[in-house]
Amino acid sequence: MTVKLFVGSTEVASVSSNGSGIWTANTSALTDGIRIIRAQAVDLGGRSSAASNAINFIIDTVAPVVSSVSASTVDGTYGSGSVINPTVTFSETVTHTVAPALTLETGTSDAVATYSSGSGSATYTFAFTVANGHSSADLDYVGTGSLSGTVRDAAGNTAVLTLAAPGAANSLGSNRNIVIDGVIGTVTTVSSDLANGIYPATTVVDIKVNFTRAMTVTGTPVLALNTSPAKSASYLSGSGSSTLIFRYTIATGDTAADLNYAATGSLTAGTIKDSAGNDANRTLPGTATSNSLGGSKNIEVAGNTQTPSLSVNVSATNAYVGTAITPINVNNSTGNDNTNDGRAITYVCVYDETVNGTMDSGGTPC
Structure with a gap:
């Protein structure tokens, strides 16, 4: 028996059935689209049966393609630890047998966004987490071949995964303005504007910690110092x-x-972040390096010294630390003494000839 197939009134195939009445037909006459097919049997005597009930077919020989790459993540700047969700939209509904991945241009180390969801739809969603060192002024994929995996439509056609050129229409960079800033700010130098010298109690020492980028401070960070007893400098200003x-x-x-911080890990407490939300790397230069406080300055802390105590009718022009000096012999114009911690004090003896030998700072040398 012969079986003929018709699309409308057009015959598209004619095949013979086997002894059990089973038949198979192959034809290249059908083009893509919805097709209504009916079958009709013809016996050896040439008699034809009535047409069968209609069967609807969808003919699909066109492979899916990528129509656009974007992101569900809103435009903005994202730092280390942030999750970014790129999306890939295909020309039709697809599924996959090998999970797709999208390689992104993120500086010296490229990130790979892995499949997150979307199988059975036309839009796939991916995800990647910004890592330390990732950087991009306008996030995009590496190139036209950055999408990998095996993706197919319902007809089994394998998708073409070629992407638009980075920055071109329908690319991630064109559709979104996502800035990746995973670069961590570090400490470059620690110094002070206070002049080198020896400083007693009540002296205020302001210490400058310089970073590679602007930092925002919350709370009160502290800097542990090498003083005895151990003291710390507290954050004062500079946020932003x-x-x-x-x-x-x-x-x-x-x-x-020689005033310095105690160790490379001496900057603690509070929070120090850049504008992208990255925590600063607080590691300080080695205490023996030229970029340390002790290496860049020579500030001696002398809080154990005392103000000199002079007898009623003498004065010392250079003494500012130490214990009481020994009584000055008014017959000598100069002399030396020592503070309680061994520092030399030089004094000058003067008197006022007009006031019966009374000593003052406006007199003449003895």
């Missing part, structure tokens, strides 16, 4: 800039031969 100021006031009894 690359230089943060910490203040330390020398207390009675504090000493340090």
Whole structure:
């Protein structure tokens, strides 16, 4: 028996059935689209049966293509730890047998966004987490071949995964304005505007910690110092800039031969972040390096010294630290003494000839 197939009134195939009445037909006459097919049997005597009930077919030989790449993540700047969700839209509904992935241009180390959801629809969603070091002024994929995996439509056609050129229409960079800033700010130098010298109790020491980028401070970070006893400088100002100021006031009894922070990990407490929300790398330059406080300055903390105490009719022009000096012999115009911590004090003896030998700072040398 012969079986003929018709689309409308047009015969598109004619095949013979086997002894069980089973038949198979192959034809290239059908083009893509919805097609209504009917079958009609013809016996050896040439007699034809009535046409069968109609069967609807969808003919699909066209492979899916990528129509656009975008992101469900809103435009903005994103720092380390942020999750970004790129999306890939196909020309039709698709599924996959090998999960797709999208390679993104994120600086020296490219990120790979992995499949998250969307199988059974025309739009796939991907995800990646911004890592330290990732950077992009306008996030895009690496190139036209950055989408991998095996994706097919319902007819089994394998999708063409070629993307628009980066920055071109329908690319991620064109559709979104996402800035990736995973670059971590670091400390470059620690110094002070205070002149080198020896400083007693009540002296205010402002210490400058310089970063590679502007930082925003919340709370009160502190900088542990190498003083004895151990003291710290507390955050004072500078939030929003690359230089943060910490203040330390020398207390009675504090000493340090060369003021410095205690260790490379001495910057603690509070939060220090850049504009993208990245936590600063607080590691300080080595304490023996030229970029450290001690390496860039020579500030001696002398909080254990005392103000000189002079006898009623003598004065010392250069003495500012130490214990009481020994009584000055008015017959000598100059002399030397020592403070309680061994520092030399030089004094000058003067008197006022017009006031019966009374000593004052406006007199003449003895």
